[in-house]
Amino acid sequence: MVANIIVDNLSKTFFIKNCQDLRRIEAVKSVSFKIEEGECVAFIGPNGSGKSTTVKMLTSILYPSAGTAEILGMNPWQERRRLMYHIGAVFGQRSQLWYHLPAYHSFKLIAAIYDIPDKKAKAWTDELIRRFDLNRLAEKPVRTLSLGERMRCEIVASLIHRPSVLFLDEPTIGLDVEAKALIRTLLSDLVRQEGTTILMTSHDTGDIEQLCSRVLMINHGCLILDTTVSDIKQNFLTQKEIIVVYEDGTTGVKRISVGQDIHDGIAALISRKTIRDIRVTYPSLEEIIRSLYAHGGKV
Template sequence: MRNVTTAEAGGAPGAAEAEAAAAAAGEVRAGTGDLVVVQGLEKVFTVRRRVPGRGRLRRERQRVRAVDGISFRVARGEMVGYIGPNGAGKSTTIKMLTGILTPSGGRIRVAGIDPSRERTRLARRMGVVFGQRTTLWWDLPLRDSYALVRRMYRVPQARFRANLERCMELLDLEPLMDVPVRQLSLGQRMRGDIAAALLHDPEVLYLDEPTIGLDVVSKAKVRGFLRELNTERGTTVLLTTHDLSDIEQLCRRVVVIDHGRLMYDGTLSGLHRRGRSERTLVVDLERETEPIGIPGARTVRVEGPRQWLAFPAEASAAPLVAQIAEGYPLADLSVREPEIEEVIARMYARGGRADG
């Protein structure tokens, strides 16, 4: 505990004033419940690019700012969606949080540890899943891959067995345990990777596109597992994805970045309100009719018996579906979620930065 000097006791601002001053300066302070603290994070890459008109072999060094002064914090047991369009800086941020990349500026603390300085120490307290890269051994069956993971992390045999059995049950891995990783489908491998990341009981789990390319059934299994993991064990989860359905079903809070800068930090419904985003009802009727007209939605496209209706993303689709089923010859219906790129584009159109 820090000693308080006489000068501080007499003239220093109180805790509330100090917090206000820190907030005004853009500082993110770690509270007692914060597991991840990111303050003024930056990452700059130097690349060589061809200069038009100066020959094929001439290259010019350019600095690319992938992450530009991002600040946020994640409380213990929180599940946060970290989203943005391609090239926004999401994966770069995750790699700095895990210690794979060293920041060009700013400050990171995960469980009180600087990832780039103490990566090995932090590795025992975190799990990572990169959707397009596997951490499993390509020619080994899952069972042998998990045995190697146990030895790497020095997980006690009893705890390893209990964790593995739980993952096998919830992720439906039992039929796959003796199958080489190279023979698994993308969805099966993804479930296998998630299990591998959790065998050592990490405090924080980073998921980079964990449902990419998965079918509906596999997505449901992964989402249900993550929800239970967060609820029952209190595991902190930072989830990056382009699928807003993942965010809606798992996360109460979203952090949005674009071009390396923080654009929004708050609830998903608040993001939709700020971006004025819309969901789409795709309605297939039994026969061609006039454009559907119901309160709360507008018809944006008609092609024969199929019609597209837009409605606010934060609104429920159930009342609209009920009205259509009651008043029109409905054959089929589906709901399409707004693309995150569209949400961010609308935010830019309304003035750019939109903090929660």
């Protein structure tokens, strides 16, 4: 496999002037990782951990203070314009669509920005419109679209030049359950059909579970975890809960370690009263991730 993204000791330091003091903030500290062609990787971390700063450096919006990176063999800061023909980016809070016009006009302008011949651009845009089910929506002014509809249009806008690498910063932010599910399915199809490499930041564990095979976790600017999603579930799942509902309607909960004999736990609960129901639950990915944040990548 070819590494589409290579990041080596990337750092970013901001200097913020506060009255007389010049404060030094190390937003990203010596982050290194590689992402193979066709991989979909989640880049997660608490607010202010350095996720967006890293993505902005990789998309050449910010210059790094130290370290290097290569995207598709190109240096993002020295070959910005050449690189931009091959990468796409969606920042959940920002729009590249013209507010008063139907999205279709923005798609046509974006095709011209990437120097794509009209015939080729039309064929691919129509295909994306079909895949993202935007037939009717692409003709409506963007201001009249819902957030979920607009986000689908934003993703189409970022795919018009068929990028090999796609950076997604909170692509499902603020969307309802249905819109989130639709966008995840569409992105998953894209990875499968086009082999697009995706680096995605998200606070939504649903995005991670359904789209990504690998997780990079960053906290206080340092990369604290680089593992697969299945490894997280296997290695960091240390406890499970036995919950019983008694005949009188009250509940009893017993937390045991994964390797511990379940009989002891159940016995302790059923010895008290007659039970109506019993179930064993595992912590959700969200709980595991919360615990990982709290303990610096270790549970």
